[in-house]
Amino acid sequence: MPIIKSAKKAARQSVKRRNNNQQIKKTIRAALKEFHANPTADTMKKIQSEYDKAVKKGLLKKNTASRRKAKLAIFAKAAGVKATATAKKAAAPKATEAKAPAKKPAAKKTTAAKKPAAKKPATKKAAEK
Numbered sequence: 001m002p003i004i005k006s007a008k009k010a011a012r013q014s015v016k017r018r019n020n021n022q023q024i025k026k027t028i029r030a031a032l033k034e035f036h037a038n039p040t041a042d043t044m045k046k047i048q049s050e051y052d053k054a055v056k057k058g059l060l061k062k063n064t065a066s067r068r069k070a071k072l073a074i075f076a077k078a079a080g081v082k083a084t085a086t087a088k089k090a091a092a093p094k095a096t097e098a099k100a101p102a103k104k105p106a107a108k109k110t111t112a113a114k115k116p117a118a119k120k121p122a123t124k125k126a127a128e129k
Contacts, residue, residue: 024054044076
């Protein structure tokens with residue numbers, strides 16, 4: 001058992017973190033099991049979301065989640081699951097609602113005069129020629 005106050009707090013925090021991490025892992029495993037049992041676009045979207053959450057929380061590395069999602073995509077393709085478009089289509093602005101580009105405010109001119117650059121002394125070789 002820790003004796004120092006900060007060590008006690010660190011022990012409490014590690015218990016909380018371990019519980020949170022275990023919960024995230026459980027949801028990933030449950031979603032993965034559901035996807036393998038019933039491969040659909042919705043279940044694939046759910047498991048990908050769970051992997052993204054785990055990366056955001058720092059439980060998995062980005063490349064690990066990417067590799068696992070790629071493997072799921074291969075499984076889904078073999079099962080005949082069509083991936084739905086997740087990107088939202090941007091609505092094109094109407095011709096009547098065309099906006100003029102925003103103008104940036106003019107930069108303020110400084111009144112302080114710049115010092116002239118100091119000249120470097122000529123080298124011996126340049127002076128001899």
